[in-house]
Amino acid sequence: MIINHPLLGPRDAAEFVYLGDASLIDRPDWQDPLAAEKFHDYLYLRDNPVGNHRELWYHEQGDRSWLVVTRNTLTHEIIKVELATDVARKRGRSR
Amino acid sequence: MSQPHRINGGLTDRTQALHFTFNGKAMQGYAGDTLASALLANGQRLVGRSFKYHRPRGIFSAGSEEPNALVELRRDAHCEPNTRATVAELFDGLEARSQNHRGSLEFDLMAATDLLSPFLSAGFYYKTFMWPKAFWEKFYEPIIRASAGLGRLSGQSDPDFYDKGFLHCDLLVIGAGPAGLAAALAAGRSGARVVLADEDFVLGGRLNAETMQIGGQMGSAWAAAAGGELAAMGNVRLMPRTTVYGAYDHGIFGALERRTDHLADTTGAPRQILWRVYARRSILAAGATERPIAFANNDRPGVMLAGAVRTYANRFGVTPGRRVAVFTNNDDGWRTATDLAGKGVEITAIIDTRKIRPLASIPGVVIMTGAHVTGTAGRKGIKAITLNTGQRIPADCLAVSGGWNPNVHLTCHQRGRPVWDNDISAFVPGGDLPPGMTVAGAANGTLTLAAALKEGHATANAALKSLGFTPSRSQAPVAEDEPRTLEAFWHVRAGRGRAWLDFQNDVTVKDVKLAHQEGFRSVEHLKRYTTLGMATDQGRTANIPALAIMAECTGKTIAETGTTIFRPPYTPVPIGALAGRARGKDFRPYRLTPSHKWASENGATFVETGNWLRAQWFARPGEKGWRDSVDREVRMTRASVGICDVTTLGKIDIQGRDAAEFLNRIYANGFAKLAVGKVRYGLMLREDGIAYDDGTTAHLAENHYVMTTTTANAVLVFRRLEFARQCLWPDLDVHLISATDGWAQFAVAGPNARALLAKLVDAPFDISNEAFPFMACASLSVCGGTPARLFRISFSGELAYEIAVPARFGDAMIRALMAAGKEFDAIPYGTEALGVMRIEKGHAAGNELNGQTTALNLGLGRMVSKKKDCIGNVLSERAELNRPDAVRLVGFKPVDRAESLAAGAHFINRGDPADMDHDQGWMSSVAFSPMLGHSIGLGFISRGHERMGEIVRAVDPIRKREVEVEITSPHFFDPEGERLRV
Structure with missing residues (x-):
C-alpha cells in the first residue's frame, strides 16, 4: 500500500506502524463520573466496518507523525490522510 | 551426441552447442534451447513420474504452465528441485535429474502404486486409511508421505544470494507478446517511463512459436526488432526472465527476475532479484494458456498441448514426434498440423471434435471430423491412438488442443472475478480490476494477432492519456487475424481407462x-x-x-459454476528470493554497545538482549564456570567498584515548556514537582491499568528532561509518547527525540565509585555526597573537556552513578574508567551480575513487568497518583485488579539454604494439593546471592505482604522439583538502603 503523507507525499506502507481505530484519539475525561465505563468502552470496543475506516498509522521509519488514514477495508483504497494532531484538535483535544 | 528430433529452422543458435546431462546421460542442445526442448531434441520423452500414482510422464507444454516435467537442476547445495524443464534455459554443463521415483526413471519401483489406484481415489485419506485410528500417524501417513512427492531439497544452506529491488514507472507492461510489445512501443515512443517484463528469456511470446507475419516480416523477427527499438529507449526498461507474480494494493507489483539461473558461472551476481514495482498504470498482456481435452490414458508421454508442439517445431527446431497426430476442438489445432507438415514432419491424423469441413488437406493424413480420441497405447510413450470409430492410428506424439484460457490471474489478485465468455468458451477478466490496470491481447480474450496488436496499442494510448502524456502518432503494427472458431468440448466419454x-x-x-x-x-x-x-x-x-x-x-453452466480464487504468486517464488539478503544473522543484525570492542578484548561472554549484544560476564583465568565469574563480579563490585555498560537502556530526550506536565501524565507517579538537577524513578501503566515500563527520568535543565526506558521497550515507549503528544494532547508544548544511540552510558557502582569518578570529572565539578547526593543529576565535562551527563542512581544498591558521554567517546570512556579504577581493583560486570544485584535489592525487572502485573502486584500501588490524569490510572482502580487476595511481589528463601530455586515454580500452601485451584502465585526471578551465600527469589504470591515468615512450597511440575521456601521481604541485601546514600 502507499500512504500519501500530508507532509512527505506518497510513502510505502512498510514505513508505517499500524495502531487501529482512530477513536483512540477520543480519550475520555478522567474526572467524568462515568470515567470507568467510558475508559472501558474507549479501550475495548471497536467497530469493524466494511468500507471506510478511520485508523491510526505511525510513520516510525520516517518523520514520526501519527496519521489518521481513511481506508476502505474492502478495497484498501485510501480516501484521505490527515495529521493526527489536526484531527485531534478538530475533535476538541488541546492540552 | 546426436539430436535425432532436431529439425531445421527455429531461433536456437546452431553454432553454439551446449552440453548437459539428464540422469547422468550426456546430451547436447543449442543456445536458445530450454531444457525441455533439448530433451525432446535428444528423443527423451519420459522425463518424470506423477505425484501420486508414479505414472510415466513426458513434457506436456512449452511454458510455465507445465505440470509434468519437474526436474532437479544442478547438484549438491546448488540443487534446486521441482524446476519446470520447460522454462529452464539451457546452459553448458547443466545437470538435470528426474524426480519422484525409486530406482531408475524407467523402472520406478513405486509404479506399483498405480495398481492401487482404486483405493487412492479422491478423498482416500479420509476413507481407506481410517481404521484402525492409531495407524494413521505412525503407519499410513509416513508411507503415503514417503511414496508421494516431488523433488528433494539438498538439506544444505543455499549458497546463492538473492537481492531485492524497487522500481518506479508510469506504465508496467506485463508480458512481451504481440499485445505487450505493441503497448510498450506506443508507451515508449510517447516518452513515458515504461517497464516491460516477461517470464521468457526471449521477447515475443507466441510470436516466436508461430509462423504468422507482422508488417510483412516473420513475427519473431518483428518481435526482435521491437525489442531492439525498446532497448534503445532510455525511458524503457526491458526485463526478460522476469515474472510479475502478484498485483498488490495501490499499483504495487511483485516481480521475480531470474538473473543468473541461465548461467554456468554465477559467482558474484545475485541469482534472483525480487522486485517491488510501483506503477501508475499497468497493462496485463500475459497471453493465454492452452488447455487439453480429457480422454482415456491422455497422460502418456507424447501427449502434448498442440500449441506446445508448434512452439518446439517453430521456435526450437525440434519435433516432439516422428509421427504426429492432432486432436482438437478448434481451428488452432490445425495449424500444428500444417506447421509441422511444412517442416517435413509426418502427420498421421487430424481429429476434430467438430463436424466441419476440413480446414486443410495434407497428403496422406487421416482427417476425421466429428470424431474423438478414445485411448492411447504405449506405456512409457504413446505408440498409437484409438478413435471412437475403433480405428487405430500410429502416432508417437499427439497434439491436443481444447482451446485457450486467457491468463487472467493478476486481474483477480485483489477483488476481481473473471467472467465467462461464450464466444471463446473461456473466462475473461471481469470487473474490479486492480486500480490502474487494463488488459490487452489474449489475456483479455482477444485471441487473434491483428486484434491483439491493435488492442495493445490502443490500451497503452488510453493509459498514457490518463497520465497526461501525449501518445505518439505511430500506428498499431499490421497483421492478419487467424481463424479461431471453437466448439466447447471438454472430455471424451467413451474409452477405457x-x-x-x-x-x-x-x-x-x-x-x-x-x-x-x-x-x-x-x-x-x-x-x-x-x-x-x-x-x-x-x-x-x-x-x-x-x-x-x-x-x-x-447441470449448471460454467459461468454459474465459477472459478476458484486466483491468488499470488502466478508461478512459484523461492523462499530465498523473498528473504533476499535478510538471511541468518542479517535477518536481524546485532546492535553493539560502545564498549563492545573493549569487552571482547577483555574476555566477555555476550548475550543477545533484543537486537543488542551485551556482555553477560567477564571470565577470568581459573574460573570454572559462569557462576564463578558472576559471583566474583558481584562481590568485587560490592567490595570496591564495578562498571557495567548500560547504553542499551532506551533514552528519550524531552523538551518544551510543558515537558513536566507531559511526564506527569505519562508516569503513574508524580513528576510535576521534580526539581532541576534531580532524577526520579517513574512507573508507566498501560491504559488498562497494567504496569508497562519503568525507568528514571532526569530533570537536566529547565524544560529539559532525559527519560530512560527498559532496553526491550525503548522503541515502544517512544511510539507511545509520540501518540500521547500528537493524538491526546496536541497543544502541549513538548518535543521528543530518541537518544538511545546518541549516548554511551556506564554504571559505576560500589563503595569506591565516587573516588573513581572524582579522578575523571573535570574541576570545578563537585561530586561529594553533599554537593551531588543520591538522585542528583548534572551536565558536566570529564577527562578534560568531554561533554558528559552524570546521574547518581543505583540499580545495584551500591553507591552508584551512571555516566553518559556522546556515543563516539564510549570506547574511550570505558578505557578511561578502567584505567582510573585500577587502583581500586575496579572490574567490569555483565548482565548476570547486574541481575543478581537487582534481585538482592528486590528491584522489579522484565520478569516482573511481564504485562500481567499491576502496580499493586509489584508493591508500588501507592505510587499511582489518584490526584491527576495519567495513562492507566482510571482503569487501574478496577475492582478485579484490586482484590484483597491479589498477588504481591515478595522475596523467597529456601528453607534448606542449600537448595536452589527455579523461576516459573508455582506456590502452593503446605498441605494443599499442587493443582490450579490451589495456586498461590509464581516465582519470577531467582539467583544465587553471593552476599547471602544461598539462593534467593522474587515472586508474586497472594497477600504476600501479609505473610512474611510463612513457609510455602515452590512446586515446579515441569522440572519435577519442589522446594520449601520462606516468604521474606524482597530487599535481601542492605534493606535500609544505607549503602547507596553514603
Whole structure:
C-alpha cells in the first residue's frame, strides 16, 4: 500500500506502524463520573466496518507523525490522510 | 551426441552447442534451447513420474504452465528441485535429474502404486486409511508421505544470494507478446517511463512459436526488432526472465527476475532479484494458456498441448514426434498440423471434435471430423491412438488442443472475478480490476494477432492519456487475424481407462464425478477434496476442464459454476528470493554497545538482549564456570567498584515548556514537582491499568528532561509518547527525540565509585555526597573537556552513578574508567551480575513487568497518583485488579539454604494439593546471592505482604522439583538502603 503523507507525499506502507481505530484519539475525561465505563468502552470496543475506516498509522521509519488514514477495508483504497494532531484538535483535544 | 528430433529452422543458435546431462546421460542442445526442448531434441520423452500414482510422464507444454516435467537442476547445495524443464534455459554443463521415483526413471519401483489406484481415489485419506485410528500417524501417513512427492531439497544452506529491488514507472507492461510489445512501443515512443517484463528469456511470446507475419516480416523477427527499438529507449526498461507474480494494493507489483539461473558461472551476481514495482498504470498482456481435452490414458508421454508442439517445431527446431497426430476442438489445432507438415514432419491424423469441413488437406493424413480420441497405447510413450470409430492410428506424439484460457490471474489478485465468455468458451477478466490496470491481447480474450496488436496499442494510448502524456502518432503494427472458431468440448466419454485432468496431482475425470457424487460441488470444495489445482502448477491446464465437468454433473453452466480464487504468486517464488539478503544473522543484525570492542578484548561472554549484544560476564583465568565469574563480579563490585555498560537502556530526550506536565501524565507517579538537577524513578501503566515500563527520568535543565526506558521497550515507549503528544494532547508544548544511540552510558557502582569518578570529572565539578547526593543529576565535562551527563542512581544498591558521554567517546570512556579504577581493583560486570544485584535489592525487572502485573502486584500501588490524569490510572482502580487476595511481589528463601530455586515454580500452601485451584502465585526471578551465600527469589504470591515468615512450597511440575521456601521481604541485601546514600 502507499500512504500519501500530508507532509512527505506518497510513502510505502512498510514505513508505517499500524495502531487501529482512530477513536483512540477520543480519550475520555478522567474526572467524568462515568470515567470507568467510558475508559472501558474507549479501550475495548471497536467497530469493524466494511468500507471506510478511520485508523491510526505511525510513520516510525520516517518523520514520526501519527496519521489518521481513511481506508476502505474492502478495497484498501485510501480516501484521505490527515495529521493526527489536526484531527485531534478538530475533535476538541488541546492540552 | 546426436539430436535425432532436431529439425531445421527455429531461433536456437546452431553454432553454439551446449552440453548437459539428464540422469547422468550426456546430451547436447543449442543456445536458445530450454531444457525441455533439448530433451525432446535428444528423443527423451519420459522425463518424470506423477505425484501420486508414479505414472510415466513426458513434457506436456512449452511454458510455465507445465505440470509434468519437474526436474532437479544442478547438484549438491546448488540443487534446486521441482524446476519446470520447460522454462529452464539451457546452459553448458547443466545437470538435470528426474524426480519422484525409486530406482531408475524407467523402472520406478513405486509404479506399483498405480495398481492401487482404486483405493487412492479422491478423498482416500479420509476413507481407506481410517481404521484402525492409531495407524494413521505412525503407519499410513509416513508411507503415503514417503511414496508421494516431488523433488528433494539438498538439506544444505543455499549458497546463492538473492537481492531485492524497487522500481518506479508510469506504465508496467506485463508480458512481451504481440499485445505487450505493441503497448510498450506506443508507451515508449510517447516518452513515458515504461517497464516491460516477461517470464521468457526471449521477447515475443507466441510470436516466436508461430509462423504468422507482422508488417510483412516473420513475427519473431518483428518481435526482435521491437525489442531492439525498446532497448534503445532510455525511458524503457526491458526485463526478460522476469515474472510479475502478484498485483498488490495501490499499483504495487511483485516481480521475480531470474538473473543468473541461465548461467554456468554465477559467482558474484545475485541469482534472483525480487522486485517491488510501483506503477501508475499497468497493462496485463500475459497471453493465454492452452488447455487439453480429457480422454482415456491422455497422460502418456507424447501427449502434448498442440500449441506446445508448434512452439518446439517453430521456435526450437525440434519435433516432439516422428509421427504426429492432432486432436482438437478448434481451428488452432490445425495449424500444428500444417506447421509441422511444412517442416517435413509426418502427420498421421487430424481429429476434430467438430463436424466441419476440413480446414486443410495434407497428403496422406487421416482427417476425421466429428470424431474423438478414445485411448492411447504405449506405456512409457504413446505408440498409437484409438478413435471412437475403433480405428487405430500410429502416432508417437499427439497434439491436443481444447482451446485457450486467457491468463487472467493478476486481474483477480485483489477483488476481481473473471467472467465467462461464450464466444471463446473461456473466462475473461471481469470487473474490479486492480486500480490502474487494463488488459490487452489474449489475456483479455482477444485471441487473434491483428486484434491483439491493435488492442495493445490502443490500451497503452488510453493509459498514457490518463497520465497526461501525449501518445505518439505511430500506428498499431499490421497483421492478419487467424481463424479461431471453437466448439466447447471438454472430455471424451467413451474409452477405457482413466482420463486425466490435473496431471501433477493425478486428478481424473472420475475423481471430479466422485466429488460431485459425495456432495463436494462448489469449486472450492472440489479443489480441496480432490486436490485439483493445488500442485506447483496451480492447475493452469487443469482447472477449467475440471470446472466444465463439474458443471456438466450439476447441470449448471460454467459461468454459474465459477472459478476458484486466483491468488499470488502466478508461478512459484523461492523462499530465498523473498528473504533476499535478510538471511541468518542479517535477518536481524546485532546492535553493539560502545564498549563492545573493549569487552571482547577483555574476555566477555555476550548475550543477545533484543537486537543488542551485551556482555553477560567477564571470565577470568581459573574460573570454572559462569557462576564463578558472576559471583566474583558481584562481590568485587560490592567490595570496591564495578562498571557495567548500560547504553542499551532506551533514552528519550524531552523538551518544551510543558515537558513536566507531559511526564506527569505519562508516569503513574508524580513528576510535576521534580526539581532541576534531580532524577526520579517513574512507573508507566498501560491504559488498562497494567504496569508497562519503568525507568528514571532526569530533570537536566529547565524544560529539559532525559527519560530512560527498559532496553526491550525503548522503541515502544517512544511510539507511545509520540501518540500521547500528537493524538491526546496536541497543544502541549513538548518535543521528543530518541537518544538511545546518541549516548554511551556506564554504571559505576560500589563503595569506591565516587573516588573513581572524582579522578575523571573535570574541576570545578563537585561530586561529594553533599554537593551531588543520591538522585542528583548534572551536565558536566570529564577527562578534560568531554561533554558528559552524570546521574547518581543505583540499580545495584551500591553507591552508584551512571555516566553518559556522546556515543563516539564510549570506547574511550570505558578505557578511561578502567584505567582510573585500577587502583581500586575496579572490574567490569555483565548482565548476570547486574541481575543478581537487582534481585538482592528486590528491584522489579522484565520478569516482573511481564504485562500481567499491576502496580499493586509489584508493591508500588501507592505510587499511582489518584490526584491527576495519567495513562492507566482510571482503569487501574478496577475492582478485579484490586482484590484483597491479589498477588504481591515478595522475596523467597529456601528453607534448606542449600537448595536452589527455579523461576516459573508455582506456590502452593503446605498441605494443599499442587493443582490450579490451589495456586498461590509464581516465582519470577531467582539467583544465587553471593552476599547471602544461598539462593534467593522474587515472586508474586497472594497477600504476600501479609505473610512474611510463612513457609510455602515452590512446586515446579515441569522440572519435577519442589522446594520449601520462606516468604521474606524482597530487599535481601542492605534493606535500609544505607549503602547507596553514603
